[in-house]
Amino acid sequence: GAVVSQHPSRVICKSGTSVKIECRSLDFQATTMFWYRQFPKQSLMLMATSNEGSKATYEQGVEKDKFLINHASLTLSTLTVTSAHPEDSSFYICSARDLQTQYFGPGTRLLVL
Amino acid sequence: RKEVEQDPGPFNVPEGATVAFNCTYSNSASQSFFWYRQDCRKEPKLLMSVYSSGNEDGRFTAQLNRASQYISLLIRDSKLSDSATYLCVVNIEGSTDKLIFGTGTRLQVFP
Numbered sequence: 001g002a003v004v005s006q007h008p009s010r011v012i013c014k015s016g017t018s019v020k021i022e023c024r025s026l027d028f029q030a031t032t033m034f035w036y037r038q039f040p041k042q043s044l045m046l047m048a049t050s051n052e053g054s055k056a057t058y059e060q061g062v063e064k065d066k067f068l069i070n071h072a073s074l075t076l077s078t079l080t081v082t083s084a085h086p087e088d089s090s091f092y093i094c095s096a097r098d099l100q101t102q103y104f105g106p107g108t109r110l111l112v113l
Numbered sequence: 114r115k116e117v118e119q120d121p122g123p124f125n126v127p128e129g130a131t132v133a134f135n136c137t138y139s140n141s142a143s144q145s146f147f148w149y150r151q152d153c154r155k156e157p158k159l160l161m162s163v164y165s166s167g168n169e170d171g172r173f174t175a176q177l178n179r180a181s182q183y184i185s186l187l188i189r190d191s192k193l194s195d196s197a198t199y200l201c202v203v204n205i206e207g208s209t210d211k212l213i214f215g216t217g218t219r220l221q222v223f224p
Contacts, residue, residue, distance in 0.1 A: 043216040093156050104156040
């Protein structure tokens with residue numbers, strides 16, 4: 001199956017700093033990528049849909065100025081958590097769509113101290 | 114009401130047992146249906162798609178009832194390696210093809 005990578009896999013940062021997470025589709029081109037967040041014992045929640053060459057579409061309640069998404073190429077989307085705070089600590093997972101199937105990256109665990 | 118509802122479990126079953134998970138969805142515009150498996154602290158992985166006619170993949174059988182907006186997953190002859198959280202997922206097709214995840218049902222298979 002298609003492979004999606006994420007980097008970094010884990011990050012610990014101080015409150016107020018910004019963190020960038022990369023999502024890459026390794027063996028296919030993805031015009032659309034998705035960013036999810038999962039808090040402990042909760043379901044994955046879609047944050048935004050990232051479209052190559054255009055602005056991301058954010059879900060209700062997700063601040064676009066706080067979670068900056070850039071999808072500059074068909075194989076790379078980045079999510080930047082700006083001025084991170086402890087409540088942003090979560091498991092961030094991206095997915096990329098290949099035809100009708102979404103493939104998930106291994107996730108990035110963010111801990112904001 | 115949550116868009117996709119599942120019994121969180123956990124379901125604790127012995128090896129070899131048959132176990133069934135249920136899921137209901139609220140949006141009648143849902144078009145595609147899936148079961149994903151998520152191991153602890155890992156990303157979800159597609160287990161199988163769910164078709165209206167029902168479908169089987171080895172020990173796993175999925176059923177869909179559109180009228181009742183109900184999806185099920187049956188696992189026969191449970192293995193220790195089946196221990197995971199099973200996520201019911203629906204896709205509301207449109208401009209964004211959003212996947213809506215249930216909170217998952219945790220399965221623990223014991224020897």
